[in-house]
Amino acid sequence: xxxSSRQLRAFHLVAQHRNFTRAAxxxxxxxxxxxxxxxxxxxxxxxxxxxxxxxxxxxxxxxxELLGVxxxxxxxxxxxxxxxxQTVKNKNRRISIGTTPWVAAHVLPAAIKEFRDRHPDLxxxxxxxxxxxxxxxxxxxxxxxxxxxxDRMPGIKRVPFFRFSLMLxxxxxxxxxxxxxxxxxxxxxxxxxxxxKDYPHEQLxxxxxxxxxxxxxxxxxxxLLDTQIGLVEAGLGIAVIPSFGLLASRDRKVRITxxxxxxxxxxxxxxxxxxxxxxxxxxxxxxxKAYIARRVDGR
Numbered sequence: 001x002x003x004s005s006r007q008l009r010a011f012h013l014v015a016q017h018r019n020f021t022r023a024a025x026x027x028x029x030x031x032x033x034x035x036x037x038x039x040x041x042x043x044x045x046x047x048x049x050x051x052x053x054x055x056x057x058x059x060x061x062x063x064x065e066l067l068g069v070x071x072x073x074x075x076x077x078x079x080x081x082x083x084x085x086q087t088v089k090n091k092n093r094r095i096s097i098g099t100t101p102w103v104a105a106h107v108l109p110a111a112i113k114e115f116r117d118r119h120p121d122l123x124x125x126x127x128x129x130x131x132x133x134x135x136x137x138x139x140x141x142x143x144x145x146x147x148x149x150x151d152r153m154p155g156i157k158r159v160p161f162f163r164f165s166l167m168l169x170x171x172x173x174x175x176x177x178x179x180x181x182x183x184x185x186x187x188x189x190x191x192x193x194x195x196x197k198d199y200p201h202e203q204l205x206x207x208x209x210x211x212x213x214x215x216x217x218x219x220x221x222x223x224l225l226d227t228q229i230g231l232v233e234a235g236l237g238i239a240v241i242p243s244f245g246l247l248a249s250r251d252r253k254v255r256i257t258x259x260x261x262x263x264x265x266x267x268x269x270x271x272x273x274x275x276x277x278x279x280x281x282x283x284x285x286x287x288x289k290a291y292i293a294r295r296v297d298g299r
Contacts, residue, residue: 003041005077008070010037014050015067018057094123095281097288098137098146102225104128106247111291115284122280130198138272144281145271147288149200153270161269161285162292164243165262166205169228171235172253182257184212191237192216193228201265205240208263229254243296 006027013023014034024034042048049063059067099108104126112124127134127143135153137143147161168182187209195202209216219237222228225245232239233252241249241256242265249256269285271277277285 003044007037007041008074010034011041011049011063012067012071012074014038014057015059015063020052020057093121093280094125095278095284096125096127096143097281097284098127098129098134098143098148100131100134100148101128102248103148103244107244107292107295108288111288114291115287119280124284135270138270141272141275144277145269145285147267147269147285149266150268150270155273156270157273158268158270161267162289164265164267164296166201166208166240166259166265167243167245168257168259169232169239169241169245169249170255170257171232171238172255180257181260183260184208184214187216187238187240188214190216191219193219193231193237193239194221195225195228196221196223201242204263204265244292246296 010023010027013026014020017023017026020031020034024031027034029037038050045062045066047062048060049066051058051060097108105128108126112126116122116124127137127146129137131148131150134143134146134148135150135156138146138156139153150156150158152158168187194205197203217237220231222231225241226248228239228241229245229249229252231237232254240259246256
């Protein structure tokens with residue numbers, strides 16, 4: 001004699017609810033479909049398991065005995081299935097984050113490694129791309145969240161993430177550093193190596209120079225922060241870089257000093273407004289913020 005787990009599940013739900021309609025809702029089938037399962041089970045058993053009237057449903061003596069026999073096995077099956085499901089979920093736990101290529105190359109790998117040392121069962125997928133490509137992936141729910149400098153966009157939730165400051169990078173001439181702060185006015189007449197206008201902080205730099213009436217000689221314009229720092233190291237000019245650029249300049253022969261007055265650069269965290277972030281993504285976002293503060297501000 002063979003019974004399906006679905007038949008036994010239907011039997012247990014009817015015994016629990018004493019009502020075919022409520023039991024059918026719990027099993028996500030129609031009451032008539034549930035009645036078919038119970039009739040098939042009774043036919044296979046050769047005896048009735050429920051007494052049914054228009055007002056109530058009750059177990060027969062044989063039904064009560066069957067319930068006592070099958071309950072331990074059903075409980076064990078449900079507990080085992082739940083345990084296996086949780087194990088699979090843990091193995092497949094995954095979050096995804098997007099950011100621009102430089103931050104993806106110099107900040108995220110070590111941060112992900114440190115986070116995964118604490119959460120070895122969690123996969124963190126990284127997407128590096130330009131701001132527009134990142135925003136499109138957020139809109140399409142292909143990324144949990146992203147960090148960078150983003151404009152307001154419909155359907156996108158944008159919250160402050162981290163505030164960086166603009167700093168001055170000069171070639172290291174080997175002389176002792178007297179001051180950790182440089183004045184913006186000191187840039188006057190210097191050859192300024194810049195990034196392309198695709199970088200939002202370049203617009204901040206131009207506005208600050210114009211506001212203070214500072215005229216620089218325009219040096220090369222390049223696409224990558226690493227290239228910009230390399231040109232400074234070679235003595236071909238100076239550069240104004242975000243403070244996260246410290247991570248790329250520590251092993252280079254350049255000097256980084258703070259600029260006075262301070263000009264800040266706001267990074268935002270963006271996510272799809274119609275989607276709730278998984279707890280793991282929220283936890284990683286908080287960890288990443290603390291990691292950046294430790295690596296950049298704790299220099």
